[in-house]
Amino acid sequence: MTLADERIDRLADLAREAASEGHDDRAREYVRRARRIGERNRLSLPRQFKRFTCDACDRYLLPGRNCRVRTRSGHVVITCECGSQARYPYE
Numbered sequence: 444m445t446l447a448d449e450r451i452d453r454l455a456d457l458a459r460e461a462a463s464e465g466h467d468d469r470a471r472e473y474v475r476r477a478r479r480i481g482e483r484n485r486l487s488l489p490r491q492f493k494r495f496t497c498d499a500c501d502r503y504l505l506p507g508r509n510c511r512v513r514t515r516s517g518h519v520v521i522t523c524e525c526g527s528q529a530r531y532p533y534e
Contacts (some may be wrong), residue, residue: 445484445486447480447481447483447484447507448486450477450480451480451481451488451489451492452489454473454474454476454477454480455473455477455488455489455491455492457470457473457504458470458473458477458492458496458503458530459470459495460475460476461473461501461503462502462505462508462509463505467502467503467509470502470503471500471501471502471503474496474501474502474503474505475501477492478501478527486487492533493533494521494529496527497510497523497525497527497529498527499523499527500523500525500527502523502525504521504523506521509523509524510522510523510524511515517531517532517533517534518530518531518532519531519532519533
């Protein structure tokens with residue numbers, strides 16, 4: 444595991460903690476930093492982190508608090524407060 448991977452994991456944990464405590468701006472900054480580190484080092488973000496962040500507003504998503512999660516036939520729809528939607532398939 445590289446240093447960049449460790450930093451991304453640490454920032455993901457910090458974003459989760461900040462969002463759960465209600466510090467949305469701090470969580471958003473952690474998400475932006477993690478994405479920036481991934482871009483600079485040509486790394487993909489972990490699946491758990493990628494699925495629970497909004498691509499449009501960089502918000503860390505907590506189901507029931509700042510996003511809505513619905514299941515449709517064959518996919519999950521996650522809708523952020525900003526209105527953007529993400530769809531992920533499932534079997």
